[in-house]
Amino acid sequence: MVLALWGFGSIESARAQDAALAAPTGLKAVDHPNDVGTSVDLTWTLSVDDNARAQPRVVNGYEIYRSLVDGDEREMVGEVPYGVEKFTDQQCTAGVPYLFEIISVGTGEQRSEPARLAKPITPIRQWIDRSRAWFGVIVVLVCGAVILFTRLARFGKATYVREIAGLQAIDEAVGRATEMGRPCLFVPGLQDMNEIPTVAGINILARVARTVAEYDATLTVPTARSLVMTSARETVQASCLAAGRPEVYDENLVYYVSDEQFAYVAHLTGYMVRERPAACFYAGTFYAESLILAETGNSVGALQIAGTAEASQLPFFVAACDYTLIGEELFAASAYLSREPQQLGSLKGQDAGKLLAGALLIVGCALATWAALAGNGSPAESMLVFLKDTILGRGGAG
Amino acid sequence: MKSTIPWLIAAATGFVMIAAYFIPAAQGWQGEVGTWFEILAAFAFVLGGANLFAYHLGKISARRAGWGYSGVTLVAFLVTLAAGMLKLGVPAPDRYPTNAWAGDFQFEGSVSWWLYWYLYNPLNATMFALLAFYVSSAAFRAFRAKNTEATVLLVTAFIVLLGRTYAGAWLTSSVPENYSALTFPGMTAIILAVGNTAGQRAIMIGIALGVAATSLKVLLGVDRSYLGSDGD
Numbered sequence: 001m002v003l004a005l006w007g008f009g010s011i012e013s014a015r016a017q018d019a020a021l022a023a024p025t026g027l028k029a030v031d032h033p034n035d036v037g038t039s040v041d042l043t044w045t046l047s048v049d050d051n052a053r054a055q056p057r058v059v060n061g062y063e064i065y066r067s068l069v070d071g072d073e074r075e076m077v078g079e080v081p082y083g084v085e086k087f088t089d090q091q092c093t094a095g096v097p098y099l100f101e102i103i104s105v106g107t108g109e110q111r112s113e114p115a116r117l118a119k120p121i122t123p124i125r126q127w128i129d130r131s132r133a134w135f136g137v138i139v140v141l142v143c144g145a146v147i148l149f150t151r152l153a154r155f156g157k158a159t160y161v162r163e164i165a166g167l168q169a170i171d172e173a174v175g176r177a178t179e180m181g182r183p184c185l186f187v188p189g190l191q192d193m194n195e196i197p198t199v200a201g202i203n204i205l206a207r208v209a210r211t212v213a214e215y216d217a218t219l220t221v222p223t224a225r226s227l228v229m230t231s232a233r234e235t236v237q238a239s240c241l242a243a244g245r246p247e248v249y250d251e252n253l254v255y256y257v258s259d260e261q262f263a264y265v266a267h268l269t270g271y272m273v274r275e276r277p278a279a280c281f282y283a284g285t286f287y288a289e290s291l292i293l294a295e296t297g298n299s300v301g302a303l304q305i306a307g308t309a310e311a312s313q314l315p316f317f318v319a320a321c322d323y324t325l326i327g328e329e330l331f332a333a334s335a336y337l338s339r340e341p342q343q344l345g346s347l348k349g350q351d352a353g354k355l356l357a358g359a360l361l362i363v364g365c366a367l368a369t370w371a372a373l374a375g376n377g378s379p380a381e382s383m384l385v386f387l388k389d390t391i392l393g394r395g396g397a398g
Numbered sequence: 399m400k401s402t403i404p405w406l407i408a409a410a411t412g413f414v415m416i417a418a419y420f421i422p423a424a425q426g427w428q429g430e431v432g433t434w435f436e437i438l439a440a441f442a443f444v445l446g447g448a449n450l451f452a453y454h455l456g457k458i459s460a461r462r463a464g465w466g467y468s469g470v471t472l473v474a475f476l477v478t479l480a481a482g483m484l485k486l487g488v489p490a491p492d493r494y495p496t497n498a499w500a501g502d503f504q505f506e507g508s509v510s511w512w513l514y515w516y517l518y519n520p521l522n523a524t525m526f527a528l529l530a531f532y533v534s535s536a537a538f539r540a541f542r543a544k545n546t547e548a549t550v551l552l553v554t555a556f557i558v559l560l561g562r563t564y565a566g567a568w569l570t571s572s573v574p575e576n577y578s579a580l581t582f583p584g585m586t587a588i589i590l591a592v593g594n595t596a597g598q599r600a601i602m603i604g605i606a607l608g609v610a611a612t613s614l615k616v617l618l619g620v621d622r623s624y625l626g627s628d629g630d
Contacts, residue, residue, distance in 0.1 A: 036422045129422055136420055139610075146611050150620060194435060196609045199616060199624045206623040226446030227438070231624055238623075255453045256446040262525035274463045288529060295532040298539075309605045311598050319540035327601040331608030334621050342620050346611050353607040 021104045021112035022047045024062060029100055029121040034132075037094025037125030042087045047104040047112065050082050057082060058106055064089070065101040069120050079105075094125040134391045141356060146349030153345025161344055166305050166323035167204075167336050170281075173303045174211045177278035183218040184208065185277040187268060187293065188232060189284020189308070190261060192225045196331075197309040201284035202228070202235055203334035204307065208281055209239035213248050221254040222271065224264045229256045265289040269296045282306040282321070283330060286313050294320030307333065363387065401625040405616075412617040450475065481509040554589060561586025 024044040032039035042064065050059040061081045066089060067074035077089045092098060097120035104112035153159055177184045186208055188201045205221065212219040221236065223229040233254045240249040257267045269292060272280070280297040282290070282304070290306075290313040297304045298320050306317035307325030317324045325333060328350065335343035364387055370380035411431055418424040454468035480486070486509035488501035503510050543549040560566035566582030578584045615621040 034422055036425075126422055129420055132420055139416075142607065142610055143614050146614050147618070150618075192439070193624075196612050196616075200608075200612055202624040203621065226442040226449065229449065230442075230445070235624065252453065252456065256449040258450075259446070260522075262522045266521075266525055270464060270467060288526065291532045291536055292525075292528060295536055309609070311601045311605070314601070316536065319536040326604075328604035328608035331605075331612045334612075334615075334623060338621075338623070343615065346615055346620065350607045350611045353610065354603065357603045357607070 021059065021106045021110055022049045023104055023112040023115045024050075024102050025115055027100065027102055027115045027117050029098075029117055031121065031123050032088060032090075034126050034129040035123075037123045038092050039088050039090045040092055040098065040100070040121055040123050042089065042100055042102070044085055044102055044115065046083065046085060049104065049106075049112075052083060056107070059104045060107065061105045062087075063103045063105055063111075065103070065114070066092075067099050067101075069097050069099060071099075092123045094123055097122045138356070142349070142353040145352030146346050149348035149352070150342050150345040153341040153348070156341070157345075159341070159344040159348050161332075161336055161347060164325065164329050164332065164336055166307065166325045166329065167333055169303070169305055169323050170208055170337075171211055173279035173281070173305060174208065174215050174217055176303055177212075178215040178217040180278045182278035183220050183275055184212055184279040184281070185268075185272065185275075185297075185302070186219060186221045186232075186281045187284070188221065188223055188228055189282070189286055190224050190264065190289070191285040193227045193231055195285055197285045198228060200309075200331050200334065201307070202231055204281070204283045204330075204337070205232060206235045206239050207333075207337040209236040210243045213240040213243035213245040216245070216248065219253060220271070220275075220277070222257045222264070222267060223255070224257060224259055224261075226256045229254060261287065261289060265292050268293055272296045272300050272302070276300045277302050280304045282308070282317070283325070283333070284308065286310055286317075291316035291320060297321075360387075360392070364392075401622050404625050405619045405622055409617045409619065412613065447475075447479075478510070478513055481513055486510070487512070554593075557582060558586050558589055561589075 024047045026043075026045040028043050030041050031037075032041050044062075047059050047062075051057075059082050061079055062084070063076055064078045064080070064087050065074055066077045077091060078087050080087050089100070099120050100117045101114035103114050106112075149159075174184055186205055188205065189198055191198045193199065193202075209219055219236065221229075221232050223232055233251050236254055237246075237249045237251070240246050257264050268289075271277075272293075273296065277297075277300070280293075280302045282293060283306070286293070286306075286308050287310065290308065290310075294304060294306060294317055304321040305323045305325070306321040307330035308314065308317065309327060309330055311327065314324065314326055318326075332347055332350070335347050364384070367380050367384040367387060371378055371384050374380050411434075414424070414427050414431055418426075418428040451472065454472050457468040458465045458472070482503050485499055485501055485503045488498055488503060488505045488508045488510075490496065490498040491501050494500040501508075504514075505511060537555075541548075541552045541555055543552050560569070561582040561584075566586070570581035570583075573581045579588060612621070616624070
């Protein structure tokens, strides 16, 4: 009985291979959205012979061909395996109408008749990526608020800024180092100048270097990137000049160590143990080395002030340092320390951004609660999906 | 001019990056800007190497504290540089059988490869391993119940630490299924999913806004302290 069934199956599969392959149907093409007009998205319905359970497989895949409207320049633009119902041709030219064909591919040379596109498709160049429109709106609102409050501050509108203990302690830390006759150490983190936390760290360095110059203390700045070293040298030199002490600037104290994370850490910890700095400042991007640095600084009795935008490293700095600038405080430091009205105005703009984020959070929570109470298909669910997927989701702020 | 020209370059690059995010036709510009940065970074490597050499040489000649380590650094620097540039131990590739310099410097068995795997990697791992000891000493200090906040931290840390071990699950295994939130793993999950996540997200929102505002200040030239001098 089993043999008979096996034999029947073999005969059926042999017949399937002998018969003409069925072509896929319903070939459709649409211009790929939000691109420069070089892509076309194709979809189709699988060939009836593309059966996942057939053994051996009758259809092994599909070949996709593209040609101009008059049939010229016909070429295969892609192959996809069985069971796949879509393909994106990314080699088109914007504004040129194309025709597409798709063919089922069987064993060996076996090919189906082509399924053709009913009418030509012309890829079009889009000037604006509309999927990112909501993100654009949020950027305009936040940046608009920053610019508005910066302008207002320029015209004399006073801005209140709360006290940031870590920044107020800079003078204390440098004063302590001066009294003890020990150096100050500034670590600008691991990243290069193209990272905003590094820029924020260098802005803090400007203030630290100025205080050091005023107090006639010593400041050492080992860097992990040579571009950061160049920038830090310029900053320290300008700060010494601003403090009226250009002669105290020593470029040899701002030097490059290594791009390698733990080589840099080894140098810093060695320096701390040998030179025993009285004040250590960490401002920039830090990863696993944050705790090694802060604990070593702690062990040599340094007063430590740290600031980073890496949320995962904040607990380590909080545990081992005397003061920690948490997240946004690192970016607010430049404005806080300089007390320039324009910069303080930008902090007010950030607050407007926080209001917007808070409002979105409240709306989201309210919609989620309403949707949970009202059940599937409620207007609240649609609004929540729109908020999550369109405004905050793909292409949005999320 | 000293800070204006660098600011103009930074502003132009920044606005190009923003435009490229919203304009499909300009998306290639992001790559161009990235390539320019890579070129700059390549020159910076030379600058960094020269500075490293000069700094440690100066330290050795002045016999400053730790000058012996500077000697080790210089020897390691020169040996690694020579092994990589001269492609020591790299066999000639099939395509250019008479020219060993055409081979890959990372070839398995080459001097560079050996230095990386048998010197650099173990040293790196050793430094990383030190973290375990530092975590212990930091935790000992952080978890002392000096005041109310420190006590809350201590209790929370105790629950989370215990909840992530087998002992935590075993200690509260007799708690009925309906009250699983009261087990150590259950309380840990709630603390991480509710308290910890909410705190982290609040910090992340602040950081994102701070990055946006700082970027804008850099682009508009409001804050030029990173360029060395505000004045021209």
